[in-house]
Amino acid sequence: MIAGDRISLPDPRARAQAFLLKACGASSVAIERWDRLPGGAIQENIALDVRVESGAFAGRHEWVLRTDAPSAVAVSRSRPEEFRILRAAADAGVRVPEPLFVCDDGEGPDFFVMQRVPGVAAGHRLSKDDRLVPDRGSLARELGENLARLHRVTPAPDMDFLGEAPADPARASIASYRRDLDVLSSPRGEAWPALEWGLAWCARNAPGPLPACLLHRDYRTGNYLVHEGRLAAVLDWEFAGWGDPREDLGWMLARCWRFARPDREAGGIGDAADFLAGYAAAGGRATTREETRYWQVMAHLRWAVIALQQAERHRSGSQRSLELALTAHIVPDLEHEILDLTEGIA
Template identity: 50%
Template sequence: MQNSSALETFVQDFILRRCGASGVDIERMERMGGGAIQENYALDLEIHGGAHAGRHNWVLRTDSPSRLAMSLGRAEEFSVLSCAFQAGVRAPEPLWLHRDQGEIGKNFYLMKRIGGTASGRELVRAERTPEQRASLLAQLGASLAALHSVTPGDVDLPFLKVPEGNAALARIAEYRTLLDTLERPQPTLEWALRQLELHVPANCPVCLVHGDLRTGNYMVEGHQLSGVLDWEFAAWSAAEEDIGWLCARDWRFGTDDLEAGGIGPVEALLAGYEAAGGRTVDRRRLHYWRAMASLRWALIALLQAQRHLSSEEPSLELALTGRMLPEIELNLLLETEAMLEERRHA
């Protein structure tokens, strides 16, 4: 089912059935900006009768024409979002999942729409006092602590593979496999991957990680965190992976002196994280996980470009993502050298 009006009719009927309502009026169903990997639609609707009677602002999230091999499908993502929401993570409230049986050709789920902006450049350039920036980072840290409190024995997420042994080594094996699928050799990435393998940290307890928590993937309204978005890269891994990703040079949008996502100092993030019950973070290991983050982003950029070059999903955005590789490689080299320098002085 490719026709947008046919999709709207199906969604209207789906909501009607799930709500037990007497009627559903969809006033707006509009493709939202962003979402290079998935498609999101804003839904403004009114439900007549039943427990959900009234006006609502929701989001429908579904698959794009092609996908990254490392990303979850919508059914799996819905399960992860539900677990995170129940654990106390500030995130959009998940509503219902549609498992497609050939009706429209792909799964989708509905969630409540949250307010604010997710634009990375707007967020890092917004006028905020140091105290407001620290407060925002503390809120992010608290949500990460809630997420990282979830361990494999707590929830049923059978589609997520639990690493055997060291979580960092499991990631290295995964990324080496992805590198081997690329047609062109990537010597910078291969060298950095080997350095990460040689200097792997010991004792990486496994927990549920977001996998893509960065400035641009959370919403802020005023100076408050509205919610964490885009859960398609969730995994069982080391808690420091999320912290390293958020603090990587790649996600500061020009405000390089503010380590934590271009928002503020990393200590503000870690203070909020630890105050909310997160494990004490060994600051000396963050260079390692920031280098791991840059390596992963380089791989994603290459795979995104491949979606365009293969004609699976012709897209200027995907093509331009691939053109970012030299800058990402520079950040990777800087982070890897910082990691090695730290090890030399340990």
């Protein structure tokens, strides 16, 4: 490929090459590896090995290009927005893949480029294999510290694309899940009394709101990389938004994200006490057992609603998929956990 040559074909690799040439202020950019990474039904991640000649980025780099998958549906955040969230998280000291360049030239789907971070994300491996996580207390604390740093980010004008922070996030979520269930009910008249019980319990026990901060909203095992036993980077920021910090704590501690080790409360990889101690040590608010229990219930309700929505995409015929169909069969386990938590058994 000739340096500086502007290719007019909508070939993503050529487009990326031309973009990087400009973005790096280089005399030439060679993309030596271009491999689609596994996973990602909504976003597509491509591993790039890039050689840059001259300019501030001269040298060899291992990067990831993140863009919308061709089959993308109902994307919650655009790639340029996700790039800005990643920037804000990195600036707050959260471990993330360093965001480098964002492209929204309109000549194809938006994308951004970030550092490629080595590590393992797979939840079943991290929960099972002690060689990957030799010191579980230390990883749990790191996850807590890292989350506390994220929660220091508060609503600011340069992040107004995230919308206004809800005045009472718990009640706003309850109202939103009820609307979601009504929409899910409408095609066939189904109803979910156990989920309604969980929502009624949450409405009755709603805590007073805390000042809103930046939430990841999918901060759990499976969405971070562990390298040499340490937290290397938090991934998948497309659900980030303003809310109650305890929502992220409840999500990480929810039984539904413990993979092979339901006995390890912090994402199947460690103890809740270590996770919460790390959170408090880095300036996060101390939380009571009642608070974490409340937000664990909310976590299971949220995942149940999302699972039903995913299954509905299959059932309605809009996206026939075995994986989406099977997601509905996660719901009874979530219902079981909601009953245990609200009765004080779990």
